Amino acid sequence: MALYSLKMRAEKIAQEREHVSGAEKILPEDELSAYMAALLARALHHAKGKADFVNFKVEAVAPEDVEHLDALPISTVEVETAEEGRRVILQALESLGLKNGEAILAKFSETYGMRGAMLLDADTLERLEPDAVRGLRATYMDDERAAKRPSDWKNHFAEAVVLATKVVHAPHIVAEICVSDDPDYVAGYVAASSLGYRRITKLKAMGSPDGGRIFLYRGPREGVADCIRYLEKQCVLVRGVPDSPTGNSQRKGMGEMLKERLAVKKARHLCREMHEIASAQAAHVTVGGVEKLLLASNNYLGLIDHPRLKRAAQEAVERYGCGSGGSRLTTGTLPLHTKLEAELAAFKGTEAALLFDTGYMANVGILSALGQEGVVFFSDALNHASIIDGCRLSRAKTIIYSHNDMRDLEEKLAACTPCRGVIVSDAVFSMDGDIADLPRILQLARKYHVWSMVDEAHSTGVIGETGRGISEHFHLQEKPDVLMGTLSKALASEGGYVCGSRLLIDYLQNTARSFIFSTSQSPANLAAASEALHLLQEEPDRVARLQENVRVFCAALADGGVEAESETAIVPLIVGEERLAMKVAKELERQGVLVSAIRYPTVAKGSARLRVALSAAHTKEELRSAAARICATLGSFRLS
Ligand code: PMP
Numbered sequence: 001m002a003l004y005s006l007k008m009r010a011e012k013i014a015q016e017r018e019h020v021s022g023a024e025k026i027l028p029e030d031e032l033s034a035y036m037a038a039l040l041a042r043a044l045h046h047a048k049g050k051a052d053f054v055n056f057k058v059e060a061v062a063p064e065d066v067e068h069l070d071a072l073p074i075s076t077v078e079v080e081t082a083e084e085g086r087r088v089i090l091q092a093l094e095s096l097g098l099k100n101g102e103a104i105l106a107k108f109s110e111t112y113g114m115r116g117a118m119l120l121d122a123d124t125l126e127r128l129e130p131d132a133v134r135g136l137r138a139t140y141m142d143d144e145r146a147a148k149r150p151s152d153w154k155n156h157f158a159e160a161v162v163l164a165t166k167v168v169h170a171p172h173i174v175a176e177i178c179v180s181d182d183p184d185y186v187a188g189y190v191a192a193s194s195l196g197y198r199r200i201t202k203l204k205a206m207g208s209p210d211g212g213r214i215f216l217y218r219g220p221r222e223g224v225a226d227c228i229r230y231l232e233k234q235c236v237l238v239r240g241v242p243d244s245p246t247g248n249s250q251r252k253g254m255g256e257m258l259k260e261r262l263a264v265k266k267a268r269h270l271c272r273e274m275h276e277i278a279s280a281q282a283a284h285v286t287v288g289g290v291e292k293l294l295l296a297s298n299n300y301l302g303l304i305d306h307p308r309l310k311r312a313a314q315e316a317v318e319r320y321g322c323g324s325g326g327s328r329l330t331t332g333t334l335p336l337h338t339k340l341e342a343e344l345a346a347f348k349g350t351e352a353a354l355l356f357d358t359g360y361m362a363n364v365g366i367l368s369a370l371g372q373e374g375v376v377f378f379s380d381a382l383n384h385a386s387i388i389d390g391c392r393l394s395r396a397k398t399i400i401y402s403h404n405d406m407r408d409l410e411e412k413l414a415a416c417t418p419c420r421g422v423i424v425s426d427a428v429f430s431m432d433g434d435i436a437d438l439p440r441i442l443q444l445a446r447k448y449h450v451w452s453m454v455d456e457a458h459s460t461g462v463i464g465e466t467g468r469g470i471s472e473h474f475h476l477q478e479k480p481d482v483l484m485g486t487l488s489k490a491l492a493s494e495g496g497y498v499c500g501s502r503l504l505i506d507y508l509q510n511t512a513r514s515f516i517f518s519t520s521q522s523p524a525n526l527a528a529a530s531e532a533l534h535l536l537q538e539e540p541d542r543v544a545r546l547q548e549n550v551r552v553f554c555a556a557l558a559d560g561g562v563e564a565e566s567e568t569a570i571v572p573l574i575v576g577e578e579r580l581a582m583k584v585a586k587e588l589e590r591q592g593v594l595v596s597a598i599r600y601p602t603v604a605k606g607s608a609r610l611r612v613a614l615s616a617a618h619t620k621e622e623l624r625s626a627a628a629r630i631c632a633t634l635g636s637f638r639l640s
Contacts, residue, residue, distance in 0.1 A: 001028045003061040005140055005235065006035055010043030010051035019115075020051040023154070026061060026142040026237060031151075038151035061140075066235045068144065072165050073196035073253075075260040076245050079267055085188070085203040088267045089177060092190045092198060096174055098122050104214065108179070111135070111212025117167075119228070122174055122216040128224050136215065136228060141166045141236040155243060156185075162238045164191035170230040172219030179203045181211030196256065198263070199245055269578040270599055280305040283617040285594070292589065293626055295612045296596040300569045301461050301532075301542045302617025303492035308535060309528045316527030324520045328355075329509075332520035340530045344497050347468065347533060348483050352505035355497050355526075357518055359457050359486030360386040362496030364393055365512030366453070366484060367424070371396030376421040376450075378412055380404065380436070382429050384455060385602075391424070403429075406440040413448040421450035422482070427470035428458035431603050431611060433570030435463065438470050442478055453482035461490025462569050467536055467543035490536070493529035495521045546616040553614055553623045560631025571612040572598075573634065580637060581608035587633050593626050 004027055010020040021043050025035055036056060043051040079085045086105060093101035103125055110127075111118045116135025119128040129136040141162050143149070160178065167176045168191050175195070179188035188203040188211070204210055217227060265271045277294075279286040281304045285294045303309055316336060326332035337355055345353040356362035363386035371377060371394020379391055382403045391398040399416065401409040409423065423445055425436040436454060445452040456469045464472025467490065471479050482504060487495040498508060508515060536542065550566055557564040557571075564571050575581040578599045585597035588610075599608045610630070614623070 001030065003028060003063055003066065004032055005057075005059045005061050006032060006039075007055075007057040007139070008036075008039040008043065009055045010046070011053040012049055012051055013053055017053075018048075020046050020048050024139055024142065025146050026066070026140070026235060027147050031147045032058065034151045042152065042154070061235050066237055067169075069165050069169055069236055069238050071161050071197075071238050071240045071242065072168065072191055072193075073256055074161065074199065074242060074245055075196055075256055075263075076199045076201065077260060077263050077267065078201050079264070080202070082186070082202050082204050084267045085200045088198070088200050088263060089190045089203075091263065091266055092192070092195055093175065096192055096194065098174065098216070098218075100125070104177075104216065107214065108177075108212060109210070111214060112181070112210050114212060117176075117213035117215050119215050119217055119224075122218045128217055130228070135213075136231060138163055138167050138170075138215075138231040140233060141238065143241040144237040144239045145241070157244060158241045160189065161197055161241050162236075164189065164197050165238045165241075166234075166236040167191070167215055167231065168193050169236070170215070170234075171227045172217050172223045173215055173227060173231075174218045175216045176213065177216070178213045179211040181209055183207050183209045198260075268600075269582060270601075283615060283619075283622065287589075287594065290592070292592045292594045293618075293622055294594050295614065295618075295626060296594050297613055297615065298458070298489035299492055299617070300458075300490040300546055300613070300615055301467075301492065301536065302615045303490070303532050303535060303542075306492070306532075306535065309492060309531045312527040312531035313524035316523035320523035322524070323522050326520070327516060327518060328520045329516055334520075334523060334526065336523055336526035336530065337520060340526050340533075341497070343530060343533050344485075345499055347537070348485075348499040349468075349471075349479065350483060350499040351502045353497050353499040354505045354508055354512075354515065355495055355521060356512075356515055357495060357521055359455075359484070359488060359496035360389075361514035361518065362484050362486070362498055363387050363455060364390040365514035366482060366498055366508060367391055367396075368393040368513060369508055369511040370394070370422060370451075370453075370482075374420055376416055376419045378409060378421060378423045378450070380425040380429075382432060383424060383426050384430050384457065387424055387426070387455060396422075403432075404434065404437055406437050406444065409441070410444055413444055413450065417448050419448075419450065421448070423450060423452045425452075425454055426458070427454040427456045428463065428568045428570065430458055430570065431598055431609070432572050433458075433566040433568045435459070435470065435473065435567060438474050438480070439476060442476065442480065445480075451482065452480040453484065454480045456483060456485035457489055458568060458570060460485045461536055461543060462546060463567065465543070466540040487525070487529040487532075491529050491532040493532060494525045495529060542616045546614065549614050549616065549618055549620065549623055552620045553612070553627055556624045556627035557631060560628055560635075562627075562631045562634060569614045571614065573610040573612065573630070575608050575610060575634070576606055578605075578608045581610060584633055584637050585610060587637070588630065591629050591633070593629055595630070 006025045008023045012018045043054045077088045090101040114135035116137040119136050175192040177190050186202050189199045191197045277285045281297045281299045324332040341353040367390025373395045375396035377391050377396045377398045381400050399412050401412050459469040461467040483499040487493045554564050581597040595610045598611045
């Protein structure tokens with residue numbers, strides 16, 4: 001059947017012509033009259049008022065002249081501010097090889113009020129549209145299913161997808177950027193063949209009428225006419241146009257989804273990268289060929305490169321080889337495992353211990369095994385991710401109490417009593433460096449007949465006179481029911497462990513899936529950890545040195561006007577904004593001091609921080625000088 005292009009323009013003519021409504025369709029002949037009636041009705045009953053000028057243009061279109069295109073894949077980037085939205089556009093342009101995104105976006109204000117788009121040379125920033133007041137209008141395009149839609153169907157989103165699909169297929173167009181001029185609609189998009197239609201949820205302030213379009217051109221001057229002809233004259237029907245941004249989410253492939261999620265992270269300054277450290281994790285390390293002071297490692301006692309640990313690991317490799325060859329319950333139990341478990345139990349003063357491959361796996365394994373149906377976990381709001389994941393993997397109900405807030409914990413326990421429960425807490429909180437109120441936790445556990453579990457990842461080797469951790473710190477004879485820890489921090493190796501009653505260990509050995517279904521630790525790790533434990537007991541002054549270093553460092557910060565308090569090796573310096581934390585850390589690195597900038601989701605949004613981690617291996621002089629640099633840098637960024 002013959003095809004027709006139908007265009008409608010409706011205006012009010014008061015003092016000046018004022019646009020009321022417009023539409024364009026490409027329809028088979030038998031749909032024409034129904035659509036004309038519907039468009040006329042729209043023009044006469046429009047929210048902007050009744051049109052008093054309605055122009056219809058109907059033109060026959062030869063079906064062989066129609067180009068059929070697939071709708072661009074849709075993705076949505078959720079942003080919180082227009083500034084974040086802008087950054088998403090800049091990154092998209094950069095990924096297209098357009099380096100002058102800022103300058104391109106600066107041209108946007110020239111499009112405000114134009115009916116059509118700006119045709120901009122992406123490199124020279126020259127405006128190429130013949131009519132700079134009116135702009136360039138892309139027309140002769142429709143959704144392929146238009147004829148099957150109800151004749152009064154209007155969908156701004158679908159229209160935008162049709163337009164963007166046509167535009168990015170025009171010769172020499174590399175991308176389109178669009179911000180709506182509707183004051184109530186703050187979203188916009190950037191589109192390109194390789195990016196698809198990337199919808200950005202906020203590009204301007206609510207209530208702002210500032211919107212426009214830019215078509216980015218990259219090609220020879222002789223190609224401009226061809227490009228304009230395509231945009232203005234080529235008939236295009238677009239297949240698979242979704243009704244809503246989520247309408248074709250099923251069509252969106254895995255790759256698209258991943259790209260979209262990464263783009264959001266980038267825009268929020270939450271993208272993470274890895275940095276190689278090319279030397280052992282001593283107090284000083286080599287990064288990019290340059291030596292820097294490392295204030296970011298969990299090597300709290302400075303044992304990672306200790307000759308005795310290295311020798312123990314080498315001997316273990318000589319004797320047992322490199323891997324353990326199986327899971328603990330099959331062929332993967334070496335004498336080194338059994339020995340280290342006995343040593344850990346003795347060190348922590350419990351009946352038994354069990355090793356896991358990492359601290360993360362220990363928490364996940366312990367909690368998922370303990371958390372049977374009917375169990376309730378009471379978990380501190382700032383617990384480590386591995387505790388959170390362990391709770392999630394279990395079938396227990398998890399109740400979160402406010403950070404180290406014993407009154408809140410008690411209220412929550414009281415509301416659940418009687419219950420089969422476990423209070424779970426980091427002993428030293430990994431991002432704040434504060435210490436759990438263990439005496440009160442133990443009292444509450446007794447009072448409400450529940451168990452207690454602490455994660456000693458950052459307390460073993462760090463607090464307590466001889467580095468035995470949180471119970472020693474508080475001079476308590478009584479211990480939590482479950483003492484979990486890692487070998488990866490003060491003990492300078494790798495692995496996780498749990499110490500507790502024989503009953504607990506027997507149970508976990510039979511039920512903790514991360515213990516059962518993973519190849520056990522390798523000989524070198526076990527031997528190094530064991531040697532670290534010996535050293536810690538032989539030389540408890542290492543712990544005292546670390547604790548003294550913390551005092552020296554905090555005092556030096558205070559001298560420089562930065563308030564910091566910590567009784568542990570972790571000194572958090574809250575900066576707030578994610579981007580600022582990154583900038584400060586970068587600047588300090590430039591000055592030769594490595595500290596970690598910690599951001600969401602590791603800590604709450606807007607509470608980004610520098611996490612300084614101290615070691616017994618640092619000298620006091622080094623720490624005083626680093627503190628002075630940190631104070632000066634923080635000061636300069638806060639003032640700027
Ligand atoms: N618990 C806490 C409190 C931690 O900080 C960490 C490590 N960041 C872990 C558990 C996990 O230990 P591992 O690195 O040995 O997996």
